[in-house]
Amino acid sequence: MSVSSQDIPTAAISRLVIYLRILEALEAAEISRTSSSDLAERAQVTAFQVRKDLAYFGRFGTRGMGYTVPLLKRELMRVLGLNRTWNVVIMGMGRLGQAVANYPGASDYQFGYVGLFDIDPELVGREIRGLKVQHADELKGFVQTRPVDLGFLAVPPEHAQAAAQTLVSAGIRGILNFAPTMIQPRLIPGSSEVESEWKAVSVENVDFLAGMKRLAFYTLNPHLRPSELKPSELSSTELEA
Amino acid sequence: MSVSSQDIPTAAISRLVIYLRILEALEAAEISRTSSSDLAERAQVTAFQVRKDLAYFGRFGTRGMGYTVPLLKRELMRVLGLNRTWNVVIMGMGRLGQAVANYPGASDYQFGYVGLFDIDPELVGREIRGLKVQHADELKGFVQTRPVDLGFLAVPPEHAQAAAQTLVSAGIRGILNFAPTMIQPRLIPGSSEVESEWKAVSVENVDFLAGMKRLAFYTLNPHLRPSELKPSELSSTELEA
Incomplete structure (x- = not known):
């Protein structure tokens, strides 16, 4: 793994986990290619953020060609340590x-x-x-x-x-x-x-209550929810990495 | 509530939830005052980020005086909708x-x-x-x-x-x-x-697996964990809002 001891924000690791989940959903939908802008839209971040987060761990895509879904998924699993028991x-x-x-x-x-x-x-x-x-x-x-x-x-x-x-x-x-x-x-x-x-020692907290609190906020303020993609957009992929 | 329909990032709402948890811990520790830089350090974000996140919902502190812990806690609970059943x-x-x-x-x-x-x-x-x-x-x-x-x-x-x-x-x-x-x-x-x-409809996902995946990464890469505050720092508060 190409991880050095540079300072990688914890938020970047949380986003890797989200990208992985998106890649799994794409794979399940038999979508084989994606791009930083496609991942960004699904994860509700910017394409620059996606490229920056991935760049901490190596070069995974080809400029102008995007990412191969199963390959990027496997790479993220390796980075996260999910390819071992x-x-x-x-x-x-x-x-x-x-x-x-x-x-x-x-x-x-x-x-x-x-x-x-x-x-x-x-x-x-x-x-x-x-x-x-x-x-x-x-x-x-x-x-x-x-x-x-x-x-x-x-x-x-x-x-x-x-x-x-x-x-x-x-x-x-x-x-x-x-x-x-x-x-x-x-x-x-x-x-x-x-x-x-x-x-x-590393500690992660699975916080049921944080989800409840965010839900309370968005249920009271549905107009403040980030705009959702339409179902029809799920199959669209743009091919720039 | 002074929330308009401007675009508030979902990450800001997640951070409000974290600030609230920190305020509850401070209150439990009978610490009555905090500041944007103190909250920032505990939440591992920048003080600018704290001030920006709070500014979406109003003015809660006094310049040069910081925040009153129980007051800011109550305000955040109100913003999040946690002051109702x-x-x-x-x-x-x-x-x-x-x-x-x-x-x-x-x-x-x-x-x-x-x-x-x-x-x-x-x-x-x-x-x-x-x-x-x-x-x-x-x-x-x-x-x-x-x-x-x-x-x-x-x-x-x-x-x-x-x-x-x-x-x-x-x-x-x-x-x-x-x-x-x-x-x-x-x-x-x-x-x-x-x-x-x-x-x-608002949906929040409580993701057990996301925690497991982040934990796998940090257990493999303990040197990449964000540096922790020392216990002695828990009682320090700086008084600029």
Whole structure:
């Protein structure tokens, strides 16, 4: 991967994820070519932005010819690290954790659940998707027996920070937080030992509430929604990269 | 609200939601004043961006004095429409719908569930959070007996588009889509009647997978993460608005 340590804005990574989703939709619609202006229109950004975002990671198109959809899709998957398997544990196996475990789509990207954990005696020992729920105390030992890449956090908000600490202390370096509270390394109080443990940790928050809030705004202000493309425009592609 | 029909980028609305979350964290930490540069640093944007985003909706600060945290929080809640109640129905009461219904935090913003719907005979009739799950066929009649503002979609992806159509046909104008597929008015095939029905509809997608993909990237490329603020910086506030 041609990524150097230059400063790539987090918003560019979020946009790569959106471009990938658009490419998947184009592929499903059997549209084989696209362009920066086509991607831009669908993603509601400028064509310059698309070209700039992609340029962080290499040259993918041909000037005047646009992009080949399956090729650009494969390249973005490689850039994002979605061409490999990810071993995931879920911490918190109540309704939210069970919804996460059963969420269709995760397996499309080879996110595979290898361990489920909780502290509730009602849940520990139960079998969910072929895995026996283990006590959170067993996580550290579990991680020593097999590689675990990511931890998905699905505990109640008041336990989120402590559960995140359990994941990090066990050596897990990527956390997807579903709890309605922010897990932020910067908010971890305390010892410099804990701080350095968190240095290599990436946290993403899946924020149900952010979607609700944006929806409230646009439902009150439908005239402020960005103008939608007409269905007929879906098949149009312009061929400049 | 001082919102005109000028073009406000959707990204600005997403940032308002982030500023609101930061203000809530500041309030919880009993920090009573902030500034555009303080908000900018916490939100990882520029101070100019913060001032521009807020300026769409009015003048909230005092030059050289910054913002009063509870006041700006209240103003943003008003702008976003979070100072009123929202009557919500959930379509799809499997694990995902149950997780949504039980997700703590929604009630903080007066999103109240008034009806639960599914088509599965195993689920219809069951009581969840004090509400009896009704058959999706009953939605249209239900909406005529009481005001429903929003529909949360928690069905399997292959049923998402049809279920969204059921919500829209019943007269619901805001959809929060939890299914791992895009619901887009622009992707609705068909008749001009259906198209005009969707004209006033706002859709927000809560994308679990987008978080997973960003997490994959940053876990592989921890050196590309934006630099985090140190915990000690959390209490610093600069007083220029």
